[in-house]
Amino acid sequence: MSLFDKSRAFHAQVAELRSRNRFFYLRQLDPPAAPVARLHGRRMLNLGSNNYLGLTTHPKVVEAAIQAIRDYGTGACSSRILAGTGALHNRLERRLAEFKGTEDAIVFTTGFMTMMGTVAAIAGEGDIIFSDELNHASIVEGCRLSRAAKRIYRHNDMADLEEQLAGCDVEANKLIVTDGVFSMRGAVANLPGIKRLADRYNAKTMVDDAHGTGVLGATGRGTPEHYHMEGQIDLICGTFSKSLATVGGFTGAKAEVVEFLRLNSRPFVFTASPPPSVVATVLACLDVIEGEPDLLRKLHDNATFLKKGLKDLGFSLEDTITPIIPVRIGDAEKTFRMAGELQGRGGDRESDRPPCRLERGYADAHQRDGHVLHGGAGRGPRQVPDRWQAPRHDLAEADGHEDVSRDRELLLVQ
Numbered sequence: 047m048s049l050f051d052k053s054r055a056f057h058a059q060v061a062e063l064r065s066r067n068r069f070f071y072l073r074q075l076d077p078p079a080a081p082v083a084r085l086h087g088r089r090m091l092n093l094g095s096n097n098y099l100g101l102t103t104h105p106k107v108v109e110a111a112i113q114a115i116r117d118y119g120t121g122a123c124s125s126r127i128l129a130g131t132g133a134l135h136n137r138l139e140r141r142l143a144e145f146k147g148t149e150d151a152i153v154f155t156t157g158f159m160t161m162m163g164t165v166a167a168i169a170g171e172g173d174i175i176f177s178d179e180l181n182h183a184s185i186v187e188g189c190r191l192s193r194a195a196k197r198i199y200r201h202n203d204m205a206d207l208e209e210q211l212a213g214c215d216v217e218a219n220k221l222i223v224t225d226g227v228f229s230m231r232g233a234v235a236n237l238p239g240i241k242r243l244a245d246r247y248n249a250k251t252m253v254d255d256a257h258g259t260g261v262l263g264a265t266g267r268g269t270p271e272h273y274h275m276e277g278q279i280d281l282i283c284g285t286f287s288k289s290l291a292t293v294g295g296f297t298g299a300k301a302e303v304v305e306f307l308r309l310n311s312r313p314f315v316f317t318a319s320p321p322p323s324v325v326a327t328v329l330a331c332l333d334v335i336e337g338e339p340d341l342l343r344k345l346h347d348n349a350t351f352l353k354k355g356l357k358d359l360g361f362s363l364e365d366t367i368t369p370i371i372p373v374r375i376g377d378a379e380k381t382f383r384m385a386g387e388l389q390g391r392g393g394d395r396e397s398d399r400p401p402c403r404l405e406r407g408y409a410d411a412h413q414r415d416g417h418v419l420h421g422g423a424g425r426g427p428r429q430v431p432d433r434w435q436a437p438r439h440d441l442a443e444a445d446g447h448e449d450v451s452r453d454r455e456l457l458l459v460q
């Protein structure tokens with residue numbers, strides 16, 4: 047079998063799904079982050095974007111990005127450690143540290159690189175990483191790259207985490223890593239429980255707050271703020287690709303840890319630094335989040351409104367306090383049919399891999415005019431053939447993380 051034979055077999059599977067209108071990846075949505083976007087020429091409600099606060103089109107944010115291009119050009123064209131660090135980068139790192147209540151912060155070029163590059167630089171051979179089974183793929187990759195021993199604990203299960211911590215060498219360096227808000231289920235990590243165990247078993251903590259930043263806490267500072275635990279997490283990370291309306295990520299920590307990351311994290315050292323417009327976008331978003339608290343209120347009002355409406359319609363929802371709303375359908379074929387019908391009616395939805403659940407992560411600029419509930423949601427079903435597992439799942443499983451694509455009881459609309 048040649049290297050490319052698998053692509054041919056895969057292509058046949060995808061073509062078969064396409065022919066049955068069962069393939070929903072990589073569809074062109076114009077524009078992708080808008081509350082109402084065009085799909086196949088039709089106007090569709092988009093409740094699947096992570097543009098939680100709708101800041102991609104906020105006038106102050108747009109103006110800041112344009113001004114940065116005027117002032118600094120379109121790209122930094124070098125690694126941060128060589129010629130790619132400008133005043134804006136340094137300003138953003140200080141600003142993020144302030145926002146998250148850490149001594150310092152480091153900005154990475156993508157969120158994925160942030161998690162992967164932080165875990166892999168901090169933990170190494172001989173160390174032990176304790177990772178929630180539903181953690182994001184970027185953490186899974188970080189665990190693999192680090193060469194540390196891995197202990198995967200059951201989702202948000204503190205008893206299992208404690209059992210695993212208790213069973214390990216007391217002398218070993220330990221890192222407990224978790225999503226703040228789980229991107230697939232919308233659940234919030236039990237940070238108080240994790241912190242208690244970390245203190246008891248002398249472990250460090252890392253939280254990927256991609257979906258908590260700008261969403262949770264009284265002022266949108268994220269999951270630690272939600273629990274009144276600001277400053278208590280050793281490594282607090284996030285992405286810019288959700289509430290912060292662009293692309294990139296950050297890790298906040300003690301100054302000496304951040305300095306270590308700047309010079310040792312390969313995804314930071316060996317890649318080009320974020321363009322000035324990206325950095326200016328995030329700076330402006332942070333100002334807007336602080337200056338316009340109504341946006342956060344509106345996000346949660348919309349989420350509450352949608353949850354209530356869905357429940358009133360008889361849907362079974364997973365209980366979340368976040369704007370990620372998994373709708374339990376329980377039957378794969380039915381899920382697809384629903385997804386297809388929603389699309390036919392001008393709603394857009396996303397069923398996640400072998401269709402199990404419909405999750406709605408929406409927010410932002412949606413006006414609550416009633417059409418939300420009638421129109422559906424999401425980026426569109428991400429169906430893949432039963433036989434085929436996306437690489438991320440293979441890898442996740444190989445490491446003992448859960449393959450969420452196997453969950454056949456839920457339909458995910460995000």
Ligand SMILES: Cc1ncc(COP(=O)(O)O)c(C=O)c1O
Nearest residue numbers: 156157158182184229256285287
């Ligand atoms: C929990 C979580 N962590 C990390 C990432 C990766 O971030 P990015 O897409 O900004 O690279 C994502 C994005 O999908 C995510 O949901």
